[in-house]
Amino acid sequence: MLDTIRGWLGRPSEPWRPRSYRVTPTAAGADVNYDCYCGCDAGFALDRSATDTQPEHCCCGNAILVGSAAAARVAAALDDPAAFRIDVQELRMPWGEALEVALAIPQAADR
Numbered sequence: 001m002l003d004t005i006r007g008w009l010g011r012p013s014e015p016w017r018p019r020s021y022r023v024t025p026t027a028a029g030a031d032v033n034y035d036c037y038c039g040c041d042a043g044f045a046l047d048r049s050a051t052d053t054q055p056e057h058c059c060c061g062n063a064i065l066v067g068s069a070a071a072a073r074v075a076a077a078l079d080d081p082a083a084f085r086i087d088v089q090e091l092r093m094p095w096g097e098a099l100e101v102a103l104a105i106p107q108a109a110d111r
């Protein structure tokens with residue numbers, strides 16, 4: 001409730017992070033989506049058979065990656081890692097595996 005009021009005022013009490021992720025089973029694996037602060041329904045399409053997955057980017061500059069060591073891999077893919085903070089959460093996939101979800105958020109979004 002307090003968060004809602006802070007949202008109305010446009011002054012978040014803490015840096016933005018996804019409130020939750022939505023995991024949807026797909027033929028290849030799962031779609032992991034979140035409501036981005038820019039208004040997009042952003043996310044990552046996880047293909048369980050892919051070995052070299054790249055982060056998916058939102059129009060605001062967020063980069064998301066799902067999988068083992070996701071935080072390290074998303075950081076490695078950034079041009080300027082210092083310009084981002086990385087939010088890491090663990091999500092249960094439809095097949096029972098818990099995977100790391102790493103979201104690189106531009107520090108500029110915190111201003």
Ligand SMILES: [Zn+2]
Nearest residue numbers: 038040059060
């Ligand atoms: Zn967007």
Ligand SMILES: [Zn+2]
Nearest residue numbers: 036038058060
């Ligand atoms: Zn966005």
